[in-house]
Amino acid sequence: MGLKAALSKPFAALVVRGIEKWKKHAVAAQEKTMLKLVDAAKDTAFGRDHDFKGIKTYADFKSRVPVRDYEDLRPYIDRVVAGEVDVMWSGKPEYFAKTSGTTSGAKYIPISKESMPEHIKAARNALLTYVHETGNADFVNGKMIFLQGSPVMDKKNGINVGRLSGIVANLVPAYLQKNRLPSYKTNCIEDWEEKVDAIVEETKDQDMTLISGIPPWVQMYFDRLTEKTGGKKIKDIFKNLQLFVYGGVNYEPYRAKIEASIGRKVDSIETYPASEGFIAYQDSQHDKSLLLLADAGMFYEFVPADEYSNENPTRLSLGEVELDKNYALILNTNAGLWGYSIGDTVKFVSKNPYKILVTGRIKHFISAFGEHVIGEEVEQALWNVANAEGVRITEFTVAPQVNPPAGELPYHEWFIEFAKAPADLTDFSQKVDEALQKKNIYYFDLITGSILQPLVIRSLQKDAFVNYMRSAGKLGGQNKVPRLANDRKIADSLTSFTI
CATH class of the missing domain: 3.30.300 (GMP Synthetase; Chain A, domain 3)
Structure with a gap:
């Protein structure tokens, strides 16, 4: 066992102990988060417009902050994008995650100095939770590939703008940089097919132990690898491949084909990251549901999916949800999104701890x-x-x-x-x-x-x-x-x- 693998086990145990603490008190953690967020933003333009200083309870919050989607919040977001300070959150964002909306055109999701570390911590903890449960840490000594967007940033009124995965690529901890592929140069290639071919060239002779990405594009990478190596299975190219980390879509349509491409089963971890925040991840190989991150700088609300289009839909906090019901997920974040409908639907399969499945999209x-x-x-x-x-x-x-x-x-x-x-x-x-x-x-x-x-x-x-x-x-x-x-x-x- 290498040094990194040896050190990761006690570190994983320490991290998991911290997770266990808030898991047992998730509702209290959420109540604390709501009040902390409101207090931090009470002197912003949004906070003044919505009387944040008068908010003492969740009932107060609901009565002042309506549920909105991106278009509804756009008058505030446009002011942030224009460079105005103290609009939705204190100061200016560190980044804008640029996404393509079907109705809104380009969307600029603010990422603050407070919210960005939560993205990194959640991704790290998903891996450390796996290490702690399985005892398998050998993968940290091999090469890890993250199929992601370009890390090249644009600027908008002095704020870095890019895809979330590209932003995160610039913030990978130093202790992982030497293990990480593809190279920065290859990651900057914008054309996807050209990029995949370049990644194949860089990785086909490497000891890849972890692969992360959205399943259909990972499959495309596997197909190109197989073509390049004369029809080899992935297990014969990467003999020590141990872990597949994915998110963004339901894995089940792709599982059989990806496992056939690999030639054997490998452990997998599902994650639920979004530009707005890292929401949940799979914390056990024996359970496909996702642990809702109740102590990650976000206050969650839940609207019954069949009421979402109502003028005054029911809004629930974490302690009020029921099992096996579809809810539209509403976020309030430490980057200044308030009553924000992310567009996803989830259902709870456990309340001890609070665990979810992503069931679809409100508009899909x-x-x-x-x-x-x-x-x-x-x-x-x-x-x-x-x-x-x-x-x-x-x-x-x-x-x-x-x-x-x-x-x-x-x-x-x-x-x-x-x-x-x-x-x-x-x-x-x-x-x-x-x-x-x-x-x-x-x-x-x-x-x-x-x-x-x-x-x-x-x-x-x-x-x-x-x-x-x-x-x-x-x-x-x-x-x-x-x-x-x-x-x-x-x-x-x-x-x-x-x-």
Whole structure:
């Protein structure tokens, strides 16, 4: 065992002891965080506008701070971007994480000197929790690759601007820098395909022990590695690969193919980082749910997903949530976001400690006919049948077909790229439809009431989604294909890739 591995074990034990303390008192930690955030921002423009000095309880907070999305908060954010100080948080942000919004164009998410360390600490603690649970620390002695955005920063009124992953790349602790790949030069390549090829060249002869990234782009990296090495499995290229760290999308669609590419199973850690804050991570190899970080500079609120569009939806603090209910996640952060709807939905699977699953996106659902089918229902229906049938799926998306030809009933149209196709697509489609009916009573009623016909699956060519993302200028990095939509923008683009 190397020195780093040996030192990491007692350090991991120390960190986990600290985590255990706040895990047992998560509700109290959240109450303390709310008051601390409000006090820190009481003299900002936002704090004055919302009478932060009068806030003593969560009820006070709810009565003064409405739930808003980026567009609603934009008048304040635009002032921050313009260089004004003390708008939403004290002083100016250290960074803006630039993201692409579907309705807002470019979005600038503030990252403060208080919030940035929480991102780094959470990523570190996810690894240390794994070390403590498994006793496996050998991976810290090998090379680690992080497939991420360019670390090159732009400037906007004196504030560094970049992708979150690129910002974090500039802040990797010194003790990990020597182990880290790709090189800074390669990381700065903007074209994703050129970048992946360069990463392959830099890593194919290295002792890679940890790989981190969004699953579809990690798969692309694995495919290029296999091509470059004459068809070798990843386990034969990286004999000591031990850990895969991922986030951003549900891993289940990619698990079978990634494990097939590797040639054996490796441990994995799911993380839930966002530009707004690092929200949760998987803290056990025996449990796929994610530990909500209740002591990380953010105060969470939860709105029942079916009330989200109401004028005055119910708002709950951590101590008020119920298990197995879908909630829209609302953030209040130590970078100055207040009542901010991040757009994700989560459900709690444990309250001791508080652990969540990410179930979808508020805007990513299908309700063209009143069915309100959500991502979790669609994914579970598909994976359950695919796993039972030995079918492997590379990627998929679903859209409503409201006006089918020849007088047919409307239907949900599924576009699926199969890594291993079903022997009988019609039979497979029927089983997926039946599984979805069991998940969603409204969908069941529409099918049995002959308002909708059963779903239709369109099988896509190999690399259809890669080619679509390339055509949309969203190949690689943190970009993801939406699984559900109420419109046909993606669906119509994919029709040219059908088999």
